[in-house]
């Protein structure tokens with residue numbers, strides 16, 4: 001019944017059940033810890049499309065799915081029958097005309113499978129992993145028109161449509177879980193992006209104006225698209241809106257194989273940041289555990305046979321690019337699943353493989369969903385798709401939870417931003433409250449002012465009325481008076497009659513009473529106005545006090561700011577000084593080290609004199625001693641073994657001078673002793689004595705000059721050098737040269753003294769009293785040799801002083 005076993009993949013006899021459907025939904029484990037379990041491959045067979053169904057003979061599928069939905073068999077017909085019915089007949093008569101190709105996968109969805117089954121069994125696990133902080137990828141692969149877009153998106157976007165695909169269902173699930181998490185300690189942040197790779201160019205489907213984007217890689221972040229927009233979303237509806245928006249930009253076209261064929265690879269990305277706060281026991285601190293999961297929902301463009309689609313022009317170019325990138329995907333899978341482990345995986349051969357680097361053999365839980373058609377017309381493409389998927393089964397991924405170790409998650413940035421904004425809001429509220437109080441008081445003040453104005457106005461009115469009434473009363477009185485003066489009652493003037501006087505008095509009383517009443521009223525009003533005024537003044541005082549308080553507070557705040565700035569500046573200055581001191585110290589240490597090395601290189605001892613370490617304790621100054629034991633007359637190398645304090649140095653120099661004086665005295669004594677016995681004996685001796693005396697005088701003068709140099713110039717010179725060393729103002733090289741010069745000068749001065757002494761000893765072979773000089777063997781005057789020490793003539797004191805002055809002059813310049 002079956003043709004030969006010509007395929008390297010698993011081939012089994014066809015199922016005897018003959019059923020080509022029969023899938024059933026089963027619950028599925030959500031987590032798998034083995035590496036193999038982190039890369040799953042499932043197959044989905046779509047139902048036949050109208051164009052694949054023969055209107056006369058109907059449709060016969062070439063696909064068989066096992067009842068446990070693990071195995072799939074593709075029937076290959078080798079005959080020439082044109083339609084499904086004839087083909088079936090052909091095979092039943094001649095079974096050799098059919099070959100069956102068997103494969104096993106993690107799951108096989110037959111043509112009756114529903115969107116919800118695919119989501120629950122395959123996609124849900126990925127979504128839950130993302131909420132735990134893993135990266136997960138769902139990858140739809142297959143020939144054009146086999147249902148990739150249908151599986152990933154579906155075509156309707158309302159939450160009850162059973163046709164909706166993985167993207168809307170995944171977003172619903174994510175927000176359902178977030179909403180069900182009641183804990184106050186858990187915060188989520190969800191954002192989404194949508195991109196496409198079209199003709200090997202990446203673009204942002206939600207911000208197409210950004211143009212072509214590039215792929216980058218960072219150690220912590222992995223591979224990502226630079227400049228891709230991320231949209232914070234708060235509901236599944238938000239995500240669906242983004243999807244719809246992106247769909248409008250995505251490159252699609254009507255082809256022979258699919259009315260709405262995707263011409264680009266599309267990746268919908270959902271990132272879920274998830275923060276858990278925990279109060280640490282025994283402290284006010286809160287630990288924040290942040291995880292970041294990323295879900296890549298990839299809808300690849302379909303592979304297509306140009307022969308079948310008949311593509312030309314732009315479509316042909318698109319097809320070539322699609323097929324190229326899919327073949328790069330095949331190469332990466334081949335490299336990853338090669339039995340001999342390969343060091344190079346060609347991820348960089350296409351944008352698609354570069355973008356999916358983490359999903360293919362990296363930090364990700366990946367599921368590849370390979371779509372096929374059940375139609376005999378698509379056998380070739382279906383077989384190649386299934387073989388492709390079969391190879392991908394062996395990919396091993398190594399997912400890990402992405403924890404926010406570098407504190408760069410958006411959620412953390414939002415936290416910080418929120419805290420800042422809350423702080424600002426609090427401050428604003430406080431100042432608002434203060435402002436409200438001030439406004440209220442100001443209103444009260446205005447009201448009081450208005451009341452006062454009204455009261456004054458009323459008072460003025462009343463006063464005017466009062467004056468008018470007074471005037472009228474005066475006029476009335478005058479008239480009465482005038483009329484009275486004309487009336488006579490009982491012979492008397494009317495105003496003189498007792499009735500008139502009584503009536504007048506009563507009238508006057510009544511008027512007085514009335515006016516007194518009015519005056520009282522006015523006085524009351526006046527008092528009221530006075531009180532109002534006092535109240536207004538009190539308000540004014542209150543406002544002024546408040547204003548003063550606010551001014552004082554502002555001044556105190558400014559003062560505090562100034563103090564902070566001042567302290568900061570001081571701190572900066574301290575820092576700078578500290579840094580400079582450290583740098584200087586390092587420089588001096590390095591120079592000293594150089595100096596020590598130089599000394600050592602010349603075989604000299606390194607002076608052990610220590611420079612005071614702090615300003616609080618000052619070591620006494622120290623000077624190099626003069627000692628023939630420790631000072632060599634070699635021009636290039638000498639150094640005292642131990643430095644002397646100034647007292648020791650003066651004592652040493654005084655001692656040297658004393659010694660020299662003693663030597664002179666001894667010589668004078670010797671001369672005198674010699675003079676006595678030999679004077680009468682020889683004229684030569686007499687001449688010798690005269691010359692000796694002259695020499696002695698010169699010698700004494702020289703000794704005095706040398707003492708002067710030693711006591712004044714040399715000591716000062718030593719002090720200068722010492723100060724230079726202590727203050728680090730003399731570079732070590734110059735210091736070395738100066739010290740060498742100094743010691744050379746001192747040595748030469750002293751050597752003059754010694755040579756003077758020794759030359760005298762040599763010049764005069766003075767006979768002692770116990771060994772008198774023979775007449776025929778008079779004392780000989782030996783000419784002083786020009787060469788001393790290392791063969792050079794020693795300098796005279798004058799020359800030496802001149803040199804010293806010249807040197808000091810040079811230094812001053």
Ligand SMILES: Nc1ncnc2c1ncn2[C@@H]1O[C@H](COP(=O)(O)OP(=O)(O)OP(=O)(O)O)[C@@H](O)[C@H]1O
Nearest residue numbers: 046047144145146147148149150258261262301302
């Ligand atoms: N499981 C299914 N049930 C019902 N109809 C389906 C199914 N799968 C695919 N279809 C239908 O098949 C047609 C092609 O599907 P779809 O556009 O999803 O293919 P595609 O693989 O994305 O193609 P392309 O690669 O060209 O974009 C659509 O009309 C779709 O409705």
